[in-house]
Amino acid sequence: MAPSPENILNLDIQVPNQTRYLRLVGNIAQLVAKEIEAVAGDRDALAYHLNLVLTEAVTNAIQYGSGSHAEGKIRIFLSYENSDLCVRVYDHGAGFDLESVSAPDDAALSERGRGLFFIRSLMDTVEYRKTECGNVLEMKKRVA
Amino acid sequence: MKIVTERRGGKTVLSLKEERLDAHNSGELKERISKLFEEGGRDIIVDLHEVEFIDSSGLGALLSGHKNAAQRSAGFALAGLQPRVKSMFELTRLQRVFEIYPDLCEALTG
Numbered sequence: 001m002a003p004s005p006e007n008i009l010n011l012d013i014q015v016p017n018q019t020r021y022l023r024l025v026g027n028i029a030q031l032v033a034k035e036i037e038a039v040a041g042d043r044d045a046l047a048y049h050l051n052l053v054l055t056e057a058v059t060n061a062i063q064y065g066s067g068s069h070a071e072g073k074i075r076i077f078l079s080y081e082n083s084d085l086c087v088r089v090y091d092h093g094a095g096f097d098l099e100s101v102s103a104p105d106d107a108a109l110s111e112r113g114r115g116l117f118f119i120r121s122l123m124d125t126v127e128y129r130k131t132e133c134g135n136v137l138e139m140k141k142r143v144a
Numbered sequence: 145m146k147i148v149t150e151r152r153g154g155k156t157v158l159s160l161k162e163e164r165l166d167a168h169n170s171g172e173l174k175e176r177i178s179k180l181f182e183e184g185g186r187d188i189i190v191d192l193h194e195v196e197f198i199d200s201s202g203l204g205a206l207l208s209g210h211k212n213a214a215q216r217s218a219g220f221a222l223a224g225l226q227p228r229v230k231s232m233f234e235l236t237r238l239q240r241v242f243e244i245y246p247d248l249c250e251a252l253t254g
Contacts (some may be wrong), residue, residue, distance in 0.1 A: 019168035026164070026197065048197070048228050055199050059167040106237055111207050114200035114236055121235055
């Protein structure tokens with residue numbers, strides 16, 4: 001049976017690649033989580049986690065993915081359908097090998113490297129690939 | 145970034161007047177803490193009770209303060225973590241690294 005339109009959500013937005021927009025991006029993520037009616041668990045927790053995941057992904061895109069688009073924008077795609085939440089953040093940098101990014105070394109107390117750790121911990125699947133629209137970090141989670 | 149700095153009970157208290165600690169303001173916090181240590185600060189408490197959201201860069205700024213203090217054998221404590229913020233420390237196991245107090249009052253007497 002096809003999902004009713006109320007249970008489908010699609011957002012495709014662009015924000016300037018400046019960190020001052022992180023608050024706005026995070027707030028949008030929280031609002032999206034609260035729009036999802038089928039959440040069986042803690043909706044506030046999902047809202048916080050989606051805020052964090054999107055904040056980390058956009059921060060990465062700003063810091064490492066601007067490339068020749070230094071004054072450009074970052075495209076964010078959020079969708080929800082059939083209990084599947086999908087978040088994509090596009091960048092125009094050199095790209096990186098997601099598999100080579102390991103979990104932070106607890107003993108070394110590194111100040112960096114926990115962004116992808118958060119994303120991997122809070123989402124079900126994480127992929128990073130090149131597309132015609134630039135590199136895309138795709139993060140999925142089943143939230144029913 | 146809005147930070148109120150004051151001396152209380154022989155300690156320096158940094159009260160963050162922000163709802164979010166993220167990549168937009170964590171660099172400034174890191175610099176403020178570093179400057180306090182360079183100026184001879186010995187016992188610093190960061191009061192986070194107004195912070196509702198922290199990301200990896202916020203944790204990084206606080207870790208920088210922790211390591212700076214350890215190098216100088218100085219004190220560095222956190223106080224007033226909200227539950228969601230605290231859960232981020234737990235997810236990264238950093239609650240075992242920091243000296244954390246439920247509120248500023250306990251941090252001042254701790």
